[in-house]
Amino acid sequence: MFTGIIKNIGTIAGINQANDNYRLTINHSLGNLSLGDSIAINGICLTVIDFQKDQFQVEVMPETIKRTNLIEMSVGTRVNLEPALRPNSEIGGHFVLGHVDTIGKLLSKQVTKNSVLLTFSIPKKYNPYIVEKGSIAIDGVSLTLIAVTEDTFQVGIIPYTQDETILGSLKVNQTVNLETDILGKYIYKDLKRGNQNEK
Structure with a gap:
């Protein structure tokens, strides 16, 4: 769950397609991330599957591609980033699930x-x-x-x-x-x- 308060603007550094799935590589300055973390990329809740310093990867399945504008993005596209809400986080916006309609x-x-x-x-x-x-x-x-x-x-x-x-x-x-x-x-x-x- 998220609040719609953006914490960082990232940049798409890579897009790789395998069958119907896409793997995105995002450059960022959010700080430390961990495997399995949920992160909203332009409002889409995705899971960190790999990371290095100032960079992480997520996988995007066909249903997400169908409902969002990810297919229109390319290397160099800037994206809004928000880590998942934590129990002690301030709720400055509203409850956002990261499930794009x-x-x-x-x-x-x-x-x-x-x-x-x-x-x-x-x-x-x-x-x-x-x-x-x-x-x-x-x-x-x-x-x-x-x-x-x-x-x-x-x-x-x-x-x-x-x-x-x-x-x-x-x-x-x-x-x-x-x-x-x-x-x-x-x-x-x-x-x-x-x-x-x-x-």
Whole structure:
């Protein structure tokens, strides 16, 4: 589990494919890692299977490739990194599982006096899980929803987020990994079950 507070920006140093699986090598400056550690890479929970100083490897299976934008990445791509939540960690964002729901596309960037407003597309099937002032993880970054339509949403990022994550360098039409709020999913499912039971 994660909180959506990015701790480091890493760089993809290698991509190797074996059958349907991919092995990624990531350069980082997170500090010590161990075999079996969970780490979120652009919001995707993956397991450290090998590591050296300032570098680690993870393996990515087909289901993850299908649901995320990893297939679009290449050597040199910058990625958001967050180690797994520990019992004594501060929860600064919201509960993020690292289980990406889908990908969205940046539709527009609007620079304001003290922030940048980003509008993204999202498949309509995920609309029930996003609400104004609720939370969403975009490439692993915990953000508050400013506005929601049937198939789009808007968030704002402050200068700190622009500098400390890859969101500040996103280009229009670039894809991102999206994870909707797990609490919203459970509430929606419970309400839907209750409505069905009343029929």
